[in-house]
Amino acid sequence: MNMSETERRNAIYSVLAALALVLVIVLAGCGSDTKKSAEKVDENEVYEFNFPNVPWSDPVYIAAEKGFFAKHGLKVNFTGYLANINDIVTNVASGNFPFACQHASTLAVGISNGYPIKAIAAGWGTSAEKPMLRFLTLKDSGINNLDDLRGHKIAIPTPTELEWLEAKDKLNFKDGDVDETVISYEKMDGALLSHQVDAVMLINPFSDRLLTNESVKQIGTLVDIVGEEKGWPQQFVNTAFLEKNPEIVKRYVAAIADANDWARANPDEAGLVIAKALNVDPSQGALYNPVFPEHALIDKSDADLWVRISGKYGLLARPVSLDELYTNQYNPYNKGGR
Structure with a gap:
C-alpha cells in the first residue's frame, strides 16, 4: 500500500x-x-x-x-x-x-x-564498487533501472528512510507511482524471492549476500542517489x-x-x-x-x-x-x- x-x-x-x-x-x-x-x-x-x-x-x-x-x-x-x-x-x-x-x-x-x-x-563510506545500499530485483522482473520501478512494489525498511525519500525525489516519483511496503532488512530476501515484492532497497551486508543468488540482479545503488x-x-x-x-x-x-x-x-x-x-x-x-x-x-x-x-x-x-x-x-x- x-x-x-x-x-x-x-x-x-x-x-x-x-x-x-x-x-x-x-x-x-x-x-x-x-x-x-x-x-x-x-x-x-x-x-x-x-x-x-x-x-x-x-x-x-x-x-x-x-x-x-x-x-x-x-x-x-x-x-x-x-x-x-x-x-x-x-x-x-x-x-x-x-x-x-x-x-x-x-x-x-x-x-x-x-x-x-x-x-x-x-x-x-560508499563507492560505486562497494555501495552501502543496493536496489535489487529478480532477473525476470522486467525492471532494468530505477526509473522502471514505477508501477511496481518495492520493500523499504521504514516509511521515513532517507535514502528512499531522496531516491523518490531524484527520480521524480509522485504518490502512487511506486507501491511501497515496509519490511525489515532481515526479511527482504524472502519477500523478493517469493515474489511478495518486485524490488528491495537493501543495505550491506544483506544486499551483497542476496546478490550472490543467481536469480537476483542490481538496478541501482546509493551512489546513483547521493554520489560516492x-x-x-x-x-x-x-x-x-x-x-x-x-x-x-x-x-x-x-x-x-x-x-x-x-x-x-x-x-x-x-x-x-x-x-x-x-x-x-x-x-x-x-x-x-x-x-x-x-x-x-x-x-x-x-x-x-x-x-x-x-x-x-x-x-x-x-x-x-x-x-x-x-x-x-x-x-x-x-x-x-x-
Whole structure:
C-alpha cells in the first residue's frame, strides 16, 4: 500500500515524538549511569568500556581483534545486540555506553532532540564498487533501472528512510507511482524471492549476500542517489564523557583510525575478521568488507549531505550545525580542520 504525504508526515512526527519521549525516559531513569559515564577516568590505566554489538561491518571489530584498542590502552567488552537501532543512540545519550556507532542521519536526529552525543570518527563510506545500499530485483522482473520501478512494489525498511525519500525525489516519483511496503532488512530476501515484492532497497551486508543468488540482479545503488562518500559521521561519543575524558577519546579515535587503515590495506582479512565477529560463515567474508574511510576522518561534505537531507524531509526537531554533529579534533591525522 502506497503511503500518502499526510501519512508520511504523521510517521515523521511519530518518530520525532518517540525519540524525544525515549530520551526523557532514559535520561530520567539512568541518572546515576549518566553521572558515572561523565566521571573522569585514570588516563594512566587501561580503560575498559562496554560497546553494543551491531549487525553490520564496523572498524570496532577490527580494532578489538587486531589489537589496536590494546595498543592505545583500551579494552572493549561487546555487550550483545540491542532491540532497536535507536536504542544505541539513547543508551549512549544516557551514559550506558561511552562510545557506539550509527549513521550520520540518526545522530543528527538525536542531536536535534537534545541528545548529548557527537560524532568523532568515520567508520563507513560508499563507492560505486562497494555501495552501502543496493536496489535489487529478480532477473525476470522486467525492471532494468530505477526509473522502471514505477508501477511496481518495492520493500523499504521504514516509511521515513532517507535514502528512499531522496531516491523518490531524484527520480521524480509522485504518490502512487511506486507501491511501497515496509519490511525489515532481515526479511527482504524472502519477500523478493517469493515474489511478495518486485524490488528491495537493501543495505550491506544483506544486499551483497542476496546478490550472490543467481536469480537476483542490481538496478541501482546509493551512489546513483547521493554520489560516492569518503566517510560520514558514524563513531560517536557521549559529550559529557568527552568533556571529562578527551585523552581517552583521542585514544579511541586513534584505534579506529588504525583499524580503518589496516582494513584498507588488508581487505580480504578484514572481511574475515568481521565475519568472525558477526558469527557468519567465513566463506562470506568478502561481503563484510565495506569502504573504510582513510584515517577514520569524517568528510565535511558527507556530513553536510546527511544533515541537509534529514532537514529536507522534516526529521530534525531543530536545525543541526556541522559543529554540533561532528569533530575531527581528536583524530591524530587531523590537519587543523573541524
